[in-house]
Amino acid sequence: MSFSNIMDSNSYQGGQLDDPLIAARNRVLGPAYRLFYEKPVHLVRASGTKLFDADGNDYLDAYNNVASVGHCHPHVIDAVTRQLSTLNTHTRYLHEGIVDYSQRLLATFPDPGPGGSYQIMYACTGSEVNDLALRVAAMHTGATGIIVTEEAYHGNTAAVNAISPSIGGRTSLGPHVRTVSPQLEPAEIAAAIADLRENGFGVSALIVDTIFSSDGIYPDPLVLAPAVSAVRAAGGVLIADEVQPGFGRTGAGMWGFSRHGVVPELVTMGKPMANGMPVAAMVARGDVLAGFANEVPYFNTFGGNPVSMAAAAAVLDVIEGEQLIANAAAVGGDLRAEVTRLTAENPRIGEVRGAGLYLGVEVLDADGHPDRAAARWIVNAMRERRVLISVCGAHGNVLKVRPPLVFSMSDVDRFVAEFGEVLASLAE
């Protein structure tokens, strides 16, 4: 019930009606539309890690994970244009694109064990595939109880909204949902399981973003494996929501779950999958998927279409060709080290956490408590210096630094220089 993650702490509604574009926007878009920053950014073009406004000022993008292989990457543009000029239909006709891409994607996955091989279903958004994964898990387990972390965000359909405590507002969690801390303490998991059983829901799934981003970015310690064992013993499955950590962001392989030594029954992915084209997928162990997929004639009109597959394949090409996972590890490590060094003696900065190119920086008040207002101030001060970041976490006080994977060492230098200036202003 916190409005704490991307949903609110760095977004602003209405206001600035003297800007004719904002005034026009407020007339035609519903009031759910918010803008980032007290002084919104009006961008007109982008390239790599840079975004540009109409005056030609460049902004360093330290926030956007969708343009994962860099804004306007020519290889992705070429692939989309070529396929769009050739054929774009749907999966009820045969096409090599979906088969070739699926084979490549599945080759990045571990052996799922005796439950048979992984299979894929495509959709357009992370919300859609999380919604689907809940249905698949329910059909397989015969149970509906879901365990999520206390600030989880898994999407915006009715079903996934009901398992997303970070949304808050009048939209409450479903009665079949129990929350646990991102530390996944064994006692919490046991209590959630017991309570779901007592209330007749049973245990369908534990669903986690394996870098716990909306909870505030908790990459370590690696506490997932024992929780998964307990959930499985209770009849449930693991849904790894890789929308945030997937496709190499953590610098430790393609998938966040691998860092935790677990092999999920269901894996969902989206945002960075096609560098901004609306592409998402659910990977499922064959035996877990069978019950749903043989019974329900699910069809997604745009999911897995030839253009989506061409875009997604181009993203894989770039991740491999430009060695972006190694870059996430190296540059992300450098970023974390530099920020840690810069803030080591600063009482307003707490933990600096992260994995690869996903960094969380705690902002505290003079008494060492979470300081949402100061975090917001830093985000806006960084925006004034043309460096784009945001916030996350239960208290809205964790700076979220999550740049495109092509972030360079010189981008780190620029980020750290500006961050140093902003922190100096905060201390004054």
Add this chain to the structure above:
Amino acid sequence: MSFSNIMDSNSYQGGQLDDPLIAARNRVLGPAYRLFYEKPVHLVRASGTKLFDADGNDYLDAYNNVASVGHCHPHVIDAVTRQLSTLNTHTRYLHEGIVDYSQRLLATFPDPGPGGSYQIMYACTGSEVNDLALRVAAMHTGATGIIVTEEAYHGNTAAVNAISPSIGGRTSLGPHVRTVSPQLEPAEIAAAIADLRENGFGVSALIVDTIFSSDGIYPDPLVLAPAVSAVRAAGGVLIADEVQPGFGRTGAGMWGFSRHGVVPELVTMGKPMANGMPVAAMVARGDVLAGFANEVPYFNTFGGNPVSMAAAAAVLDVIEGEQLIANAAAVGGDLRAEVTRLTAENPRIGEVRGAGLYLGVEVLDADGHPDRAAARWIVNAMRERRVLISVCGAHGNVLKVRPPLVFSMSDVDRFVAEFGEVLASLAE
């Protein structure tokens, strides 16, 4: 519980494992994936109303409404490529694209009356916006009861699956859903309202595809207005699902609901909106949207992004520039007249129904009953003659003819010639 619409009657699972592409596809995609036609079509390129296989054979597309302005339309390709090469972010930054497009789109809508002006929210699929519309309606009305037609299909999220009786299988309708015939008889509507009230759900919305396509295509008589009046008197709203009839398909203006003389509180749209790019939208009367949009921080990552808006704007350009609504009226009228003439004396063909470029043709057995097997046979025989259609309706016996809006008079001639040959074979 019929599996009757696009979901099943013209789709085939597995099979043909001697085709290496099908075998590979069956390994990597889940078993929910089906293929059209007994002998699936393997397409490699497309243009206008023609699809081509690897041997260069051309297929006449009389089925695909997504590529509404024609396959691979150069204006849409140019718009997407240009924007993809410039900037593709999200709606938390200011951008002219979403404001300009929204103004153009809303200009095609009627005055919504005293409830204030219409506003828009964007997503990626029709399923997402129908899911959203249900939430908006529930928040506004304080009720959850939904009235749908008996073979309705509104999408594939958990919430819209629960209001889609055509899905059938183990996925049942929700307890808050009542079905009525596509004739929307006043007594049926009254009974549904009474039953929803008695069971404590109240009346949230009547949701209809205004051409009743999965019900079997019932464009006339125009029975919607009295049903809407009854639903409104019971506190509910009208959700017009324009995924099928919208964007000029009926030949009578942009929106299917206009033909019925009603002005909906909520309108959803998708498939043809961006000619194959995953773009969808919900248009809502401001007073109906306010409760939800002020409370729930809904955000859709890809929804309304600059590339989606560029694609959608290009589609509007083409609809206007090539006068495709007038084309749908003229060519659709010709198609219907020709098919009516061709089949007038044929006892195996019942009603020929439609509006604009959406035609339904009933297939009957010798006793005048719906004949699903014969309809399936016709669809496959047409495919052998390289004309692509499908089936719909409660009995799976209504041929569904729904070509791109650029269908020409010579396309009609080709369609009618092949259809005549197929009907002659059926009669033998």
